[in-house]
Amino acid sequence: MAELNSLGFAKAPADTRVVVAMSGGVDSSVVAAQLASEGYDVVGVTLQLYDHGAALAKKGACCAGRDIHDARRVAETMAFPHYVLDYENKFRESVIDEFADAYLAGATPIPCIRCNERVKFRDLLETAKDLDADCMATGHYIQRKAGPQKAELHRAADPERDQSYFLFSTTQEQLDYLRFPLGHLKSKAETRTLAAQYGLSVADKPDSQDICFVPNGSYAAVIEKLRPGAAEPGEIVHLDGRVLGAHRGVIHYTIGQRRGLGIGGGEPLYVVKLDADARRVIVGPKEALATRTVPIHQINWIGDREWDALPDDGAEVLVKVRSTRPPREAVLRRGADGTAEVELALAEEGIAPGQACVFYAPEGSRVLGGGWIRAAA
Numbered sequence: 429m430a431e432l433n434s435l436g437f438a439k440a441p442a443d444t445r446v447v448v449a450m451s452g453g454v455d456s457s458v459v460a461a462q463l464a465s466e467g468y469d470v471v472g473v474t475l476q477l478y479d480h481g482a483a484l485a486k487k488g489a490c491c492a493g494r495d496i497h498d499a500r501r502v503a504e505t506m507a508f509p510h511y512v513l514d515y516e517n518k519f520r521e522s523v524i525d526e527f528a529d530a531y532l533a534g535a536t537p538i539p540c541i542r543c544n545e546r547v548k549f550r551d552l553l554e555t556a557k558d559l560d561a562d563c564m565a566t567g568h569y570i571q572r573k574a575g576p577q578k579a580e581l582h583r584a585a586d587p588e589r590d591q592s593y594f595l596f597s598t599t600q601e602q603l604d605y606l607r608f609p610l611g612h613l614k615s616k617a618e619t620r621t622l623a624a625q626y627g628l629s630v631a632d633k634p635d636s637q638d639i640c641f642v643p644n645g646s647y648a649a650v651i652e653k654l655r656p657g658a659a660e661p662g663e664i665v666h667l668d669g670r671v672l673g674a675h676r677g678v679i680h681y682t683i684g685q686r687r688g689l690g691i692g693g694g695e696p697l698y699v700v701k702l703d704a705d706a707r708r709v710i711v712g713p714k715e716a717l718a719t720r721t722v723p724i725h726q727i728n729w730i731g732d733r734e735w736d737a738l739p740d741d742g743a744e745v746l747v748k749v750r751s752t753r754p755p756r757e758a759v760l761r762r763g764a765d766g767t768a769e770v771e772l773a774l775a776e777e778g779i780a781p782g783q784a785c786v787f788y789a790p791e792g793s794r795v796l797g798g799g800w801i802r803a804a805a
């Protein structure tokens with residue numbers, strides 16, 4: 429069999445076209461520079477995701493003018509073509525609108541997952557195919573490995589930077605076409621060293637912020653701009669029925685939150701539920717936050733066995749119910765109509781509707797898919 433190149437194709441790098449999704453940050457710049465230096469037929473594409481001059485983000489946030497300029501400079505330095513595509517409408521429709529509506533409905537959404545799923549791995553991926561590319565590469569910290577049956581998704585080698593939680597909804601078809609050249613690196617320092625070696629001006633550029641269109645983490649301000657007047661005030665109510673105070677709108681609260689409730693001293697109280705219809709923020713003691721059963725829907729499954737072939741009494745997996753937590757033991761039980769239930773071996777606190785529940789193989793780093801956490805019935 430012919431030898432495979434570093435992207436897994438049985439042809440010379442020069443005959444392998446790869447679209448690199450370039451944010452203008454150091455990670456995707458290194459991916460593009462590395463592939464170009466290996467002789468691949470690199471095409472850089474930067475998506476303009478929102479108008480930084482308008483309502484939403486501050487100047488200098490991801491994919492505002494500065495980033496586009498940085499990506500273009502990398503392309504000039506490494507001498508490959510680079511295109512900027514206006515994806516503002518797609519981004520608003522696929523990511524921002526749902527983000528605002530989910531908060532108003534009392535959920536805690538993760539727009540970065542929708543962006544990966546819909547904007548980068550659906551719309552941009554189609555564009556890459558239209559450009560006759562053999563594959564598309566990104567600077568995500570995640571690994572794609574050739575398994576015995578099919579391409580597998582694995583956590584990044586550096587647990588600090590692993591982005592698997594944000595990529596759980598990657599389908600098998602998308603995975604077949606994607607490449608993540610940074611997933612095996614042991615630390616971000618390695619990426620910066622590579623950037624310096626390629627002479628890239630972005631080598632020292634700071635990491636981007638959490639949600640690119642939310643400046644300084646003030647998501648409520650963004651929602652108020654997007655949906656003026658939609659966040660209505662209401663009551664803060666104890667689980668035992670006592671009304672403890674008033675709030676400015678459920679968008680200002682997240683399950684598990686303790687600070688900023690403005691309900692005075694006494695026993696420590698946490699947000700345990702957001703009832704958007706009744707405009708109520710429900711609070712209770714810490715114990716009330718602990719949950720073992722997590723209802724999920726909109727499942728993506730990329731394990732070897734078919735989803736429908738999972739055992740009726742459930743499959744043992746590891747799951748992450750929040751991006752910052754380590755994977756924990758659980759049993760995954762299939763439900764009707766693309767739903768499932770995850771039974772955690774040990775209760776966890778602060779499980780919030782709208783967050784993702786990501787499945788990992790019990791023996792290691794492989795990502796098996798995941799689903800979105802629903803409100804308990």
Ligand SMILES: Nc1ncnc2c1ncn2[C@@H]1O[C@H](COP(=O)(O)OP(=O)(O)OP(=O)(O)O)[C@@H](O)[C@H]1O
Nearest residue numbers: 449450451453454455456474475491566567568636
């Ligand atoms: N606006 C964009 N246009 C094209 N690709 C993008 C854009 N934003 C992100 N990407 C791609 O998605 C990857 C992950 O993006 P993410 O926002 O998680 O990381 P990042 O810190 O911005 O990465 P980087 O250091 O490459 O900027 C990027 O490495 C890049 O390949």
